[in-house]
Amino acid sequence: MFSRVAIVGLGLIGGSIGLALRRSKAAQEVAGYDLGKGVCQQARRVGAIDAAYESLEDTVRGADLVILATPVGAIRALLQTLGPVLTPGTVITDVASTKAQVISWAEEFLPETVAFVGGHPMAGKEVTGVEAADADLFCNRVYCLTPTVRTRSGAINKVVALAEVLGARIRFLEPAEHDGQVATVSHLPFLASVALMETAGESASWRDASLLAASGFRDATRLAAGSPEMYRDICLTNRDAVSRGLDEYIATLQELRRLIVDHDTSIVEHFSVAQQMRLKWQATYEE
Amino acid sequence: MFSRVAIVGLGLIGGSIGLALRRSKAAQEVAGYDLGKGVCQQARRVGAIDAAYESLEDTVRGADLVILATPVGAIRALLQTLGPVLTPGTVITDVASTKAQVISWAEEFLPETVAFVGGHPMAGKEVTGVEAADADLFCNRVYCLTPTVRTRSGAINKVVALAEVLGARIRFLEPAEHDGQVATVSHLPFLASVALMETAGESASWRDASLLAASGFRDATRLAAGSPEMYRDICLTNRDAVSRGLDEYIATLQELRRLIVDHDTSIVEHFSVAQQMRLKWQATYEE
Numbered sequence: 357m358f359s360r361v362a363i364v365g366l367g368l369i370g371g372s373i374g375l376a377l378r379r380s381k382a383a384q385e386v387a388g389y390d391l392g393k394g395v396c397q398q399a400r401r402v403g404a405i406d407a408a409y410e411s412l413e414d415t416v417r418g419a420d421l422v423i424l425a426t427p428v429g430a431i432r433a434l435l436q437t438l439g440p441v442l443t444p445g446t447v448i449t450d451v452a453s454t455k456a457q458v459i460s461w462a463e464e465f466l467p468e469t470v471a472f473v474g475g476h477p478m479a480g481k482e483v484t485g486v487e488a489a490d491a492d493l494f495c496n497r498v499y500c501l502t503p504t505v506r507t508r509s510g511a512i513n514k515v516v517a518l519a520e521v522l523g524a525r526i527r528f529l530e531p532a533e534h535d536g537q538v539a540t541v542s543h544l545p546f547l548a549s550v551a552l553m554e555t556a557g558e559s560a561s562w563r564d565a566s567l568l569a570a571s572g573f574r575d576a577t578r579l580a581a582g583s584p585e586m587y588r589d590i591c592l593t594n595r596d597a598v599s600r601g602l603d604e605y606i607a608t609l610q611e612l613r614r615l616i617v618d619h620d621t622s623i624v625e626h627f628s629v630a631q632q633m634r635l636k637w638q639a640t641y642e643e
Numbered sequence: 644m645f646s647r648v649a650i651v652g653l654g655l656i657g658g659s660i661g662l663a664l665r666r667s668k669a670a671q672e673v674a675g676y677d678l679g680k681g682v683c684q685q686a687r688r689v690g691a692i693d694a695a696y697e698s699l700e701d702t703v704r705g706a707d708l709v710i711l712a713t714p715v716g717a718i719r720a721l722l723q724t725l726g727p728v729l730t731p732g733t734v735i736t737d738v739a740s741t742k743a744q745v746i747s748w749a750e751e752f753l754p755e756t757v758a759f760v761g762g763h764p765m766a767g768k769e770v771t772g773v774e775a776a777d778a779d780l781f782c783n784r785v786y787c788l789t790p791t792v793r794t795r796s797g798a799i800n801k802v803v804a805l806a807e808v809l810g811a812r813i814r815f816l817e818p819a820e821h822d823g824q825v826a827t828v829s830h831l832p833f834l835a836s837v838a839l840m841e842t843a844g845e846s847a848s849w850r851d852a853s854l855l856a857a858s859g860f861r862d863a864t865r866l867a868a869g870s871p872e873m874y875r876d877i878c879l880t881n882r883d884a885v886s887r888g889l890d891e892y893i894a895t896l897q898e899l900r901r902l903i904v905d906h907d908t909s910i911v912e913h914f915s916v917a918q919q920m921r922l923k924w925q926a927t928y929e930e
Contacts, residue, residue, distance in 0.1 A: 501736050537852035545863035549896040550917040556827050557920035565824035575862045576832035580921045583916035602900040608838040613889040627871035630837040633844035634867045
């Protein structure tokens with residue numbers, strides 16, 4: 357199916373893709389590259405790659421598929437470096453959480469001879485690193501693909517084949533459409549959680565109040581424990597959709613505040629609507 | 644320890660208190676009252692009460708301790724009804740989530756001959772109703788008590804004895820102090836969760852976006868599934884503290900929005916601060 361797949365970035369995601377590719381024998385060689393100390397050795401040990409390379413150029417040379425499995429913050433520089441060295445005909449994809457910005461970088465830095473197909477596998481774990489890699493991580497999970505009108509179908513098919521090897525459910529989306537949707541269901545919840553933790557933690561009575569915080573507080577602030585650097589890059593590469601989401605969120609909170617100050621019992625309608633939406637969503641969500 | 648304890652409201656909380664009292668043989672009689680069809684019979688069946696009564700007056704007659712274990716929305720009317728019928732010397736407490744408003748009702752409706760001690764056991768489950776009652780529900784949980792300067796110490800000791808029977812950890816707080824702290828760690832997280840669910844659910848792309856929502860969204864919106872009526876009463880009886888909390892939350896969100904729009908990488912400092920606060924709190928929290 358693939359002759360040579362190069363995975364750049366051997367964390368949880370890159371490592372899990374490698375494990376799944378090797379288990380299914382879908383590639384003649386899975387090559388890996390990572391800047392982290394000892395990460396390549398660990399990736400070899402867990403069986404996520406066949407071989408590790410010391411240079412990016414050696415890793416991607418002759419690959420028919422290159423997968424950028426780094427955080428979005430590293431992708432611009434990677435594309436800039438890879439542009440001149442990729443073998444003509446290579447298909448390149450990524451796994452970053454935002455797509456429009458990544459695609460504009462790909463259009464800026466990659467030559468006409470290679471094809472870029474944006475991807476975003478919707479899977480994760482609370483743990484990170486290649487030692488947590490799992491060949492089934494993407495099984496039955498949504499895998500967003502965001503080809504543009506200029507993307508050749510042969511290139512799309514390569515990345516579709518990858519998603520199928522992973523057992524994922526493919527969804528095609530426009531890049532901006534993808535970014536708007538993940539802003540709503542992922543980036544906005546993170547910001548809501550951060551602001552909640554900050555508001556509570558900086559309140560004058562936090563030392564005492566923290567002793568009263570229980571499971572509701574735990575759930576509502578869980579996302580705030582996420583990687584600051586990763587979320588910085590996500591928010592800054594998805595500025596328009598995230599700021600639009602924040603505007604709507606703030607307007608909703610202001611409306612709730614107004615009802616409370618006015619002692620307006622019709623606030624129960626907001627709570628009922630949200631409860632019904634939540635129950636309906638929960639019923640369709642597979643853990 | 645107690646001759647007669649009357650529990651008004653036999654849900655999860657009232658039922659669990661009854662079970663614990665009966666298990667420890669701390670009361671000669673545990674009397675119960677509930678307006679719900681069949682609830683008293685069910686409470687007797689699970690062993691939460693010794694006897695059920697058809698009238699509120701019969702339930703509380705001669706009780707040395709009356710526990711109002713209803714949602715806060717029912718308490719004003721209950722205190723109004725109970726005022727003229729309570730036996731002199733009775734101590735009365737509640738389990739409601741807000742305290743200043745409840746205490747002002749108690750001062751308005753109860754005669755000088757009975758003593759009110761506000762209480763708030765910080766425990767709960769995702770399930771409700773007396774069939775989910777659990778004698779260990781309050782074990783090692785915080786039990787807030789909010790006596791005022793006018794509360795007699797004999798009355799406080801009665802409610803302290805109750806909290807000790809439950810195995811709870813007692814914390815004394817001023818009523819307004821309690822309300823400020825629970826606004827921060829409980830009511831504000833609920834409103835943040837409701838607004839998040841409403842913002843997402845009312846976005847134009849929700850049908851598609853909902854398919855991308857995963858565990859982060861699940862956690863951040865879990866509280867929105869809570870009882871609309873219960874939270875309406877909580878928010879409206881804790882108006883000042885909740886609206887102050889919302890103001891601070893909205894201001895924090897506006898600051899995050901500004902940093903994103905300005906493409907200001909220093910937003911990572913907010914994320915780091917929130918992450919450290921969250922990890923620190925999590926380390927002290929016992930599940």
